[in-house]
Amino acid sequence: MKRSILKVHPHDNVVVALTDLKKGETVQDNGQSYTLYDDVPAKHKFTETALKAGEPITMYGVLVGKAKQDLPAGARIGTDNVQHAASGFQLAPQRKTAWHQPDIAHWKDRTFLGYHRADGTVGTGNYWLVIPMVFCENRNVEVLKEALTDALGYGRPKKYADFAKQLATQFQQGASKESIIETIYTENETASQQARVFPNVDGIKFLTHEGGCGGIRQDAQTLCGLLAGYITHANVAGATVLSLGCQNAQITMLQDEIKKRSPNFSKPLYILDQQSIGTEQAMVSAAIKQTFAGLIEANSLTRQPTPLSKLTIGLECGGSDGFSGISANPAIGYTSDLLVALGGSVILAEFPELCGVEQEMSDRCVQETDALRFIQLMRTYEQRAEDAGSGFDMNPSPGNIKDGLITDAIKSAGAAKKGGTSPVVEVLDYPQQVKKPGLNLLCTPGNDVESTTAEVGAGATIVLFTTGLGTPTGNPVSPVIKLSSNTKLFQKMPDIIDINTGTIIDGDETIQQAGERILEHVIQVASGTLPAKSVLNGQDDFIPWKRGVSL
Incomplete structure (x- = not known):
């Protein structure tokens, strides 16, 4: 039976609604019962127990906000009753780089068909x-x-130009404004x-x-x-x-x-x-x-068989929703762990969306110098935002908030799941290039196109881009594979979404199963046998970051 709620981490004091819940309704999960004080739409959260004003809100096991007022158990949390808050961070005396590598027996001999360059790199396109x-x-x-x-x-194919010509012909033949508006677009099947x-x-x-x-x-x-x-x-x-x-x-x-x-x-x-x-x-x-x-x-040049260790994957999210951090992001996080275990490279960027998980990310740096660099980059970035009258707390967009991401720390804790669990091998500042296999952190804005542009500039030969609301973002030279966090979006925008991870929310698939399915898809795209929707749509977005304040 499909679950209606999810408590993401044992230490959390808020619970995620997986379906629309009504005030007064009693729901259960893992033997625990909750009675809703408010209506709680899917993707939003409600309090597990009563909270006093000023008490912490915890999700994904980290501080993500504080109650603005007393909240009863089962109350929906939103911008009206919760404010952004995140834990402080500092250089830890010890690194925490141990991780449980996934089983790669099925993948270790797999290859993709790539373009081999003289410098030893291998492209997924030419x-x-x-x-x-x-x-x-x-x-x-x-x-x-x-x-x-x-x-x-x-x-x-200039299919929309043909449609415009059709409307022009109708107008010249005396058609009214009303009849033109009612004209139904039909794709030109003969376009070649x-x-x-x-x-x-x-x-x-x-x-x-x-x-x-x-x-x-x-x-x-x-x-x-x-x-x-x-x-x-x-x-x-x-x-x-x-x-x-x-x-x-x-x-x-x-x-x-x-x-x-x-x-x-x-x-x-x-x-x-x-x-x-x-x-x-x-x-x-x-x-x-x-x-x-x-x-x-x-x-x-022609495509040649290549080990998966030659892949460099950028990890991106945009138009995120309340399901992104529990479906699409952890799914590509597992794909990331698989690729790292195979000797490949992955890039986690969007530094404003690592707010609240700085301690975890710095602790995962293999080298202390990289941990210090990450801390310095994060503090400098936030200070520049504050000097401009903004701050990381202003990062969530209206769409994020409407769909359950009410504080930057909630958004960030879910966004960080894209990076999986492997150690951080290097911290890079924009526009540096990836040189090491493993998980790399790259300082970029959270802005979709600026960050994607930067990840590809750093060497990403494919980008995995999760979204809960839908976005057409692409890149001129690297395929941007779009993954929906929910099935409704996948069904609504099949022309721009490549992969549905709403199967995790629907209870049809585990995070690990989705992550493996994603890697299979990546291999096909990397080999040129399955075009990404962003490529089919000619979505060639390219916006350099000027290093000003951009969240």
Whole structure:
């Protein structure tokens, strides 16, 4: 029988409603009975016992808030009666790096089909990049996109343009506003794509941005580090870079950042400087010719069998709900543990969403220096937010709150489950690159696209992205696999969600079973045999973080 409630941790004093509960209803779990003082919608929490004003609220075994007023047993908690609170943290005298490794017997000889690079990394895709050094070159990038995309067979069916033409025809034929609004969209089944000129190149990606000049010089250095992370990325075959010439983000700065990440860099890289070349025609025609030459070289690569240890997985969440921390996040946490046990790398980011679990994460750092670095990064980040008149307590979005994540500590304690239980092998600051197998912490905002952009820049060749409310976020070069925390969302948005972990809430699957199913899915996506929905939808989100306050 499906459970109606869940007490996540033995030390918790709140209980999660798995279904809508009514005031006065009595529910049971593990031999314990609870009578509801309020209506409690699914995903929300209610008090296990009566609490006095100021008493702590505990969930996932950690402090997540304090009661603003006296609360009876069975009371629904919300922003009206609970305020954010989190435990302090400091460097512990001993590391806590012991963990129970999952059984990997089934996986140790498994492989995926990847693109092998000269530096020893292996990609799950094979892309060519066109990148501006500064926003002044965005228009030239768009001109190249217009010239190359359809001509080389990378264009997408213009199904909505066909729909707009249909409405225009109806209007020209005298249709009323009301009849046009009532027109039902039907997908054009006859739409087809041109065959690719370069079948072994998955796409040409055009990364426009608003940086490279203005701001402070550190912004330019950080941007060059991020762009270098993409150029040296295992999923990237080569790049065409457009420079104006006078911007803060100089070509030499980018070249230095590339050398930091790949001392023996050997991919084709074409750099064009507009102020040196002259006219737009000369600039764009040269870029087209050089890009075409690079694509010929990139097309010579084919997928080869590769051990799973060569995978680097980014762990992300966005549009989270009250089920995220008990279904989707722990499920990919188990996938993370499997991959770490196999010798692969995983990246846990979104530092504002590690608020309240800092002690656990710092204790899990193998090296004391990394524990200290994590503590320093977290304290500096929160102080900057407070100096700007904000704070981590303002991180939950209206959607988070509406669906049960009423304090940042509740959101964070559930978000941290994405990282599984393995030790932290290194703490990285944005935009550093992952170098070690195992669990890596990367300082990024909680903002979905900024964080995903950063994880891929750090080397993630696939991103596992959990959501309870739904989000179309993707990335230009790495597949972003979307996982729903609840079955209702999976059924509502099948065009953007790849995997349903609501099966855990429904009682049809354990966290371990879901984690293994996710890894099977990852292998197919990594091999190019199963496209992620974000790739099918052409969701190429790319937003560099300017290191300002972004939660």
